[in-house]
């Protein structure tokens with residue numbers, strides 16, 4: 125089933141059990157709450173995309189699990205072409221929203237569980253596979269909006285889950301019943317969490333036997349008794365409440381939240397991993413690589429918005445053709461297209477992890493993508509601010525521009541070239557400010573899908589230094605026998621590829 129954007133919004137309007145808080149106040153209708161509404165609209169864009177002419181083909185896919193067309197955000201990738209379509213769709217949706225549209229984490233969680241439960245079944249434990257396929261059907265038939273909740277609050281970072289002074293620092297099972305499990309703990313920074321139908325929970329790190337109670341994956345409707353969501357603040361977020369159409373957010377927004385599981389009951393048919401600590405390492409690796417690949421699409425899409433706003437702002441002051449500006453714009457394009465190219469490489473070089481499919485990205489290029497994303501957006505924003513001028517940090521409010529007492533003065537003094545009115549310049553400045561200094565373009569780029577150190581760990585695991593050493597020794601005429609593998613890249617298989 126394919127839901128329209130309106131159907132999605134109607135579906136999340138009412139929460140009877142889950143307690144959602146924004147700036148200290150309980151919210152019952154997230155669709156009308158001024159703080160959350162821009163975020164609901166960004167999420168809605170992922171549903172609308174399936175019905176808009178330019179995105180229809182990218183946003184739809186045929187699901188062999190229900191023999192129907194589904195929204196790509198709930199699709200299980202069937203080959204490299206699907207992985208490529210993901211990156212392209214994300215770039216385009218960034219153009220339409222100017223923000224993070226929040227639906228990727230749940231999508232990556234679905235694809236991860238498809239592979240991990242499939243691997244478990246190949247090893248003879250098919251119970252999770254059966255449950256997951258039923259859950260997938262449930263999601264695809266209803267075109268559900270999912271959050272992916274992996275990141276635990278983690279307490280003392282150097283201690284394992286079972287060693288923590290706070291035993292709930294990682295989500296864990298506190299009771300096992302005939303009909304299911306009871307879970308306790310909290311997941312942090314969860315994108316779009318107040319605006320979803322359901323939350324898919326995954327373990328956040330590789331675990332040991334002592335951590336077995338923490339090796340748990342499950343899905344629950346957000347509106348489940350015991351669920352508490354506390355939505356986080358963002359830069360300039362109060363502007364949403366001011367009622368403006370320039371300073372406020374005429375564009376859309378995203379939100380993250382802390383989701384607390386206060387002794388939440390989960391029936392067995394929604395438990396996709398429990399006590400299987402050996403599978404937590406591959407699960408984290410598979411999820412992280414999927415998510416790192418996707419950033420090549422959405423962040424380059426935001427990069428386009430920034431490049432576009434910068435170029436137009438250069439025109440407002442008549443410097444768009446100057447060599448110093450052209451050079452900086454070219455640098456921005458290079459940085460932006462590098463992120464996108466890496467995301468595409470990770471997709472085209474994807475491979476099958478299951479006998480029946482289970483298409484995964486190339487983990488090396490997915491990690492390269494994310495590492496570029498952790499760096500380049502800051503460079504892009506710096507160049508944008510350079511070209512836009514100090515006004516990007518000092519522009520007066522739209523309410524000044526609307527004040528009859530000073531309107532004429534501002535129109536006169538904010539204007540650059542005479543052909544472009546001051547209001548246009550102010551609109552572009554606000555767009556640039558909102559996107560280039562946003563959580564979505566900067567902080568999420570560093571930490572989303574794991575901090576930069578996590579990618580460096582993967583580079584060291586995946587790069588075959590011994591092979592590169594053999595090549596160097598052979599060329600140096602040091603006596604060595606090089607065994608030439610078919611693949612030219614000196615690469616070791618990842619944990620998941622070895623399974």
Ligand SMILES: Cc1cc2nc3c(=O)[nH]c(=O)nc-3n(C[C@H](O)[C@H](O)[C@H](O)COP(=O)(O)OP(=O)(O)OC[C@H]3O[C@@H](n4cnc5c(N)ncnc54)[C@H](O)[C@@H]3O)c2cc1C
Pocket residue numbers: 229272273274275277278281282311312313314315316380563564567568571572573574575576577578
């Ligand atoms: C905007 C945004 C959206 C996000 N969306 C989601 C989401 O939808 N779902 C989800 O599950 N997660 C999400 N995340 C969370 C993201 O995955 C985490 O932020 C990321 O994994 C880093 O974890 P942390 O924030 O707890 O940082 P920390 O773990 O506190 O890391 C801080 C620093 O400490 C270092 N560090 C941590 N542990 C160690 C150690 N043992 N030894 C040495 N150094 C260490 C890190 O390398 C880093 O430099 C989101 C994050 C952001 C910012």
